[in-house]
Amino acid sequence: xxxxxxxxxxxxxxxxxxxxxxxxxxxxxxxxxxxxxxxxxxxxxxxxxxxxxxxxxxxxxxxxxxxxxxxxxxxxxxxxxxxxxxxxxxxxxxxxxxxxxxxxxxxxxxxxxxxxxxxxxxxxxxxxxxxxxxxxxxxxxxxxxxxxxxxxxxxxxxxxxxxxxxxxxxxxxxxxxxxxxxxxxxxxxxxxxxxxxxxxxxxxxxxxxxxxxxxxxxxxxxxxxxxx
Numbered sequence: 001x002x003x004x005x006x007x008x009x010x011x012x013x014x015x016x017x018x019x020x021x022x023x024x025x026x027x028x029x030x031x032x033x034x035x036x037x038x039x040x041x042x043x044x045x046x047x048x049x050x051x052x053x054x055x056x057x058x059x060x061x062x063x064x065x066x067x068x069x070x071x072x073x074x075x076x077x078x079x080x081x082x083x084x085x086x087x088x089x090x091x092x093x094x095x096x097x098x099x100x101x102x103x104x105x106x107x108x109x110x111x112x113x114x115x116x117x118x119x120x121x122x123x124x125x126x127x128x129x130x131x132x133x134x135x136x137x138x139x140x141x142x143x144x145x146x147x148x149x150x151x152x153x154x155x156x157x158x159x160x161x162x163x164x165x166x167x168x169x170x171x172x173x174x175x176x177x178x179x180x181x182x183x184x185x186x187x188x189x190x191x192x193x194x195x196x197x198x199x200x201x202x203x204x205x206x207x208x209x210x211x212x213x214x215x216x217x218x219x220x221x222x223x224x225x226x227x228x
Contacts, residue, residue: 009034010031010032010033010034010218010219013028013031013032014028014032014219014220014221016219016222018222019222019223019224020221020222020223020224021223021224022185022188022189022223022224022225023181023185024223025213025221025222025223026041026181026184026185026188026213027181028213028221029041029177029184029213029214029215029218029221030177030180030181030184030215032215032218032219032221033177033215033216033217033218034218035215035216035217035218037216038069038176038177038178039176039177039215039216039217039218040069040070040173040175040176040177040215040216041173041174041175041176041177041179041184041213041214041215042171042172042173042174042213042214042215043170043171043172043173043174043188043191043192043211043212043213044169044170044171044211044212044213044214044220045169045170045172045192045195045208045210045211045212046167046168046169046209046210046211047164047168047169047170047195047203047207047208047209048168048203048204048205048206048207048208048209049164049168049200049202049203049207050168051164051165051166051167051168053202055200055201055202056200056202056203057164057200058162058163058164058170058195058198058199058200059140059141059161059162059163059164059198060140060161060162060194060195060198061140061141061142061154061159061160061161061162061194062159062160062162062190062191062193062194063154063157063158063159063160063190064158064159064160064174064175064187064190064191065158065183065186065187065190066158066175066179066183066184066186066187067157067158067175068158068160068173068175068176069175069176069178069179070111070173070176072111072112072155072156073092073093073109073110073111073112074090074091074092074093074110074111074112074113074114074152074155074156075091075092075093075094075099075110075112075113075114076091076093076094076113076114076115076148076152077095077096077099077100077113077114077115077116077119077122077123077137078094078096078114078115078116078119078148079096079119082116082146082148083095083096085148085149086114086148086149086152088149089148089149089152089153090152090156091114091148091152092110093110096119096122097122100122100123100125100126103126103129103130104125104126104129106129108129108130108133108135110135111135112135112143112155113130113135113136113137113143114137114143114144114145114148114151114152114155115137115143115144116144116145116146116148117144117145117146120137120144123136123137141161142154142159160172160173160191162191162194162195162198170195172191174187174188174191174213175187177215188213192225196208208225210222211223211224211225
């Protein structure tokens with residue numbers, strides 16, 4: 001892959017063979033962001049599990065102590081009291097079949113979709129639209145629930161989902177460069193603790209195989225993590 005001049009300049013700050021401590025890695029991730037917008041800082045964790053095995057899946061949610069730095073647009077598909085509760089809790093969009101019709105027309109101008117269990121049959125009609133975009137409600141992520149008000153509050157407060165991909169890697173946004181080192185480390189610690197607690201019983205050998213921080217369009221900074 002051919003890299004641009006700006007990338008190559010900041011990449012010189014990072015020793016690609018080094019494994020830094022969390023403090024230094026976070027400093028470098030911030031220092032190597034030279035884009036004109038407030039870049040997102042992401043954690044990339046390669047785990048010693050096999051994503052092909054059902055008993056070695058790693059998936060969960062965690063509320064970041066300092067939020068995500070992103071305005072989250074929430075769609076709630078519900079009716080009756082649940083719909084009323086969603087509106088009062090600050091959902092950006094609330095509805096039933098009319099929302100399903102909009103999604104069938106490829107409308108996806110929202111970041112999280114929350115629904116109640118009784119509406120999952122309706123939501124299933126648009127699974128092919130929501131699924132590939134990571135927007136399909138799921139019980140494990142807390143987005144299929146009768147307590148829609150709490151789900152909305154958690155999402156708006158900085159709740160993120162982490163999930164193993166086919167390469168056995170978990171990718172999670174932990175905040176923005178503008179947060180500064182201390183807030184980013186607090187968020188990173190919360191995510192890492194959650195991932196460690198999610199270690200499958202069937203996992204053998206080294207669990208945390210490779211850890212790296214990277215900003216939007218920035219180089220990866222490898223680090224080691226010691227559990228608190």
